[in-house]
Amino acid sequence: MCGITGFWRMERGGGQGLREQVQAMSTRLKHRGPDDCGFWCDEETGIALAQQRLSVLDLSEAGHQPMPSACGRYVAVFNGEIYNHVDLRDRLAGEGVAVAWRGHSDTETLMACFVAWGVEETLRSCVGMFAFALWDRQRRELTLGRDRMGEKPLYYGWQGDTLIFGSELKALKAHPAFRAEIDRDALALFLRHDCIPAPHTIYRGFHKLRPGYLLKVTSGSRRESQQWPYWRYNEAVDSASATQFGGTDQEAVDALEHRLGDSISTQLLSDVPLGAFLSGGIDSSTVVALMQARSRRPVKTFTIGFAEDGYDEAAHARAVAAHLGTEHTELYVSPDDALSVIPKLPSIFCEPFADSSQIPTYLISQLARQSVTVALSGDGGDELFGGYNRYLAARTTWGRMQHLPLPARRALAGALRAVTPGAWDNIMERVKPLLPRKWHLARAGEKAHKLSEVLTLSSGQDYLLNLASCWKDPASIVVGAREPATVLTDPAAWPRIDDLAQWMMAMDALSYLPDDILVKVDRSAMANSLETRVPMLDHRVVEFALRMPLDLKIRDGQGKWILRQVLHRYVPKELIERPKMGFALPVDQWLRGPLREWAEALLSEKRLREEGFFDPAPIRRTWKEHLSGRRNWQRQLWTVLMFQGWLEENQGAS
Template sequence: MCGVAGIVSTSPPDPQQVRAMCRLITHRGPDGEGYHSDANAALGMRRLAIIDVVGGDQPVYNEDRTVAAVFNGEIYNFVELREQLVARGHRFATDGDTEVLVHLYEEHGEDLVTHLRGMFAFAIWDMARRRLLLARDRVGKKPLYYRQSGTSLAFASELKALMADAGVSREVDPVALHHYLTYQYVPAPWSIYRGVSKLPPGHLLVWQDGEVSVRRYWKLDFTPRPVGSEREAAERARELLLDATRVRMVSERPLGAFLSGGIDSSAVVAAMARLSDRPVKTFCIGFDDQRFDEREYAATVARRYGTDHHEFVVAGASALEVLPTVTRHFDEPFADSSAIPSFFVAELSRQHVTVVLNGDGGDESFGGYRRYAYMNRVGRRQAPPRLQGLLNRVGSALAESGTAPRLRRVGRGLQLLGERPQHRYASLMSYFTNESKDALYTKAMHEQLAHVDSYDLIGEVFDTSRSDEDVNRLMDVDVNTYLPGDLLVKVDITTMAHSLEARSPFLDHHLMEWAAGLPGRWKVDGQVTKALLKKAMAPWLPSELITRPKAGFGVPLADWLRCELRPLAFDLLTDHTARSRGLFRPEVVRGLLQDHDEGRDRSTRLWSLLQFELWHRTCGETSCDTATAAPEPAAQGHCG
């Protein structure tokens, strides 16, 4: 596990610039560094040593040193690949997983990625052909940013490393901001800055003599496939999870697991316990607010499997203190509030282990979100065209008014009936709807974004999915949007901030490809979500955990914004600096703050605006160095 950076150019790049880039991502690799430099390329890396701790330094080279590679991630099938390559005459200088990349490249060129099982972002430099290959893993566990400037291209694991160049423009991309406000994250291929892109998951980039091409090499296929009985499928699910967990437990450093009390992380811990000859170390975050606290369920699983269990309770004051640090690590606006407990559980875990397994991906493969059941019930029913606008307006008014949750749900339902089917899920997933963004934006922002519809990002995936069932289409959407744009970014950034490696058995592509072909009714059965996985886990987990309603990894955000975080929100969102940006109408922002104070929940929208403003002051105008001082949190508000 590492952080990587580099520059390729038709003229000699500056190797000192690459060293400066790597210094900014030392937290991703505190155990060492390595560099390569020649007439057209400068490559660098920071290493977190997990496999071949003694001998696994990078860059790695082929036998005649004409191909070099730097790598971030883990290749879980590297032993088998190594044996195949040795049989074909390749000679290895290390015992780690990185070196298989250069020899696979010699054998297969760009197609080497199809042979890899793991999480990765890597760069391979072919000196003889003056050719750079960048690749990102299938689902997007490991990040990779790049910036093209003339005939040069720079890349890095984190945005802050690219922005270390003082000559790079820090102009905010209004389209990226537009999408961020809808979804709480900046989706690939955008970054928050104009001119800087994310390489999307499952994609390759080739730079050669100043020319760049990007292509997709993998997409999860939800085409229905023949299946046996549900009993056989449940057995197969356990087998695949055990195998995916087994390969992810290979480590020369201490290893543990996140345990939230949900079925996914609990299933991973159960699999680890079956594969380990010693107690699994488990880590859980809780809250004083019982609505968000799952420690009781995590402790039940910990007792069942005799784990070495550790807990930490997050308070609003703790969130306030850590907020500037979290913002700096994300490099661009990110408004999933569960990043706060994720940051704390990573900090807790790193005190004991270097590697953790988690339950990410279980919902997207087995139908775990309640919104799948809701959308399945609504189906593609649509109001007559003449009523759609009315339903949308009335629904929006109801959803925005009052404090009654039932009234808001009725309003949201009317809004959805007023949407086109392909945009309905996007509307459900949005935090700022199209209508609320229209109200928020200044005239100048309106003019720039008049022809951009964030709902199209989800609508396009829904329309082009190969599934003939809407439940599987929704999972297809999430695998291509929410999972890599939100969940995986959150886990990568919060764990690597603490030099902690996170591995996700449910994101094994063998398991995902098998699950994608299962019938949607086995995943969402009426109002029962994750139906097949619950059957599969019945022999492994306590019945009360399997039957309990799903609880997301949420935080008491609405309360925090009326209490500990209230002064910070008011100060940052209403002062001259915020108003002077000319992006949002000040009276609308102040109205959101006032509504929230009066009991109408505006917490997710306020959090999105607050995260953007915090980012702008911490990173947007200067280099987002995690060692740089951030604005001091405002004094706590009165809570009573």
């Protein structure tokens, strides 16, 4: 795991000062790789590469980067891990390719494969997470690449005739050609999604390379660059629909246990201490159970707990750890501990990011790094195996609504909105004694108004967009913005799946997973110099999950059925069967309490108007309503606050 960066300056005489410039860029990524740093420059062509290394495989000098190929034709910087690199070496030997190996790093394996098979064939053969830059000295050609599911980041952009790239935007900003112009259209996307979806970034002219894509620049001109996918999720969906799993339930559970176990076995390869995050939920417990079954010594597991009711899973994690026999570490975090992270967020996330679970993710990464250098996580289980409640709702709430004509639904929505949220809460309190306990709704008014939004929607696609949207009309809030199309709003990008729940899972895997979840995990962990690995996102597991019928994922009103069956072989049901909690924090309470003064300063009408990015009226109205307790607008407010905090640290942008 590392931080990589570089640039290609193409104007005549562009080779002067290359090392100093790329070194300044690389220094901004030291948190991603504190163990070693390296630079490579070619003044004649104006190319410069750099890497900050977190040593995980082959801690010797043989793993140093930038790394040349044995033949001298290629030079590369690489971030990530190739889990099957030993198998790739065996394949090279079986094909009669003689390689005088200098060490046992996966980067050296990758370089030998590039020479033997070319870039695309190599990547199709790789199992791993990665981002890389490869310079072909013979053809004067630069190739950037990113892993299939988007675990590792890669930013790039042109400034005149200079291509700048790197693992984080902060490295790009250190280049003297960088010009920081905030993209108001991307800001509108941020208000909708809590993050900025690929390929967009907060800066105009800069992009994220999409998962599974290659970018090649062939002749020193941006006009000669081309970009294409070597692997596409939608193609995997199409292939899976033609080869659906047809075995019994028992055979399906056996097959998943084998595939996921094989993925975990390969990801245990490390020359440094390794552990796992453990929340006590289905996903992380399954990963830890399979890890422990393959380990000769207790696996190191980590969890954090919170004192607030409804937010603490530490006791559940402790019980699972005790049953599995792991070496478990837990830390109870006070509100002050969590709040102390907030000032760091604009630096940790180099562009605005507003998933509030970024705070506990940072804290658990910080805890784990005290004992290990690598941690496995259970991310991806919800998107692959139907874990989010919205997938269940797609089969119940939305499905039932379709029996009502749209005009009738709109009339009902109007009736729900005619009663204020506070009045609905009062009604609920009065009728509670007459209702079964399972119908005692907290925040009944808020839920009634959310239901009114859903009732007016005309399609399942609109249903998902409504659920995914933080601010429903962000372009009306961001001054001068026109919201661009994304995966969620571009039908040409949608997978061809008829069932709404299955379609929603695929859409989340294409958008929410790489743009939110994996960004959160990568930045939070790497800010602590911790490598994270995600076994469920091994593309072989992903492709197998796509082949499973929905009934193996959602059954009897419960998601992740097949994953639960694997886990039940290792952990008793009573330890893990409970309502899904997520990794949430009481942000709504904090905004009315310890964060109120901080938020008020960032949301002041004078400040918003002077900065000129937002229309202050809807933001101030939302803030006052939240403070009154009538509505919980924490998600909407947190998004604005995260931009405001980021802007405060990046005042040079305009």
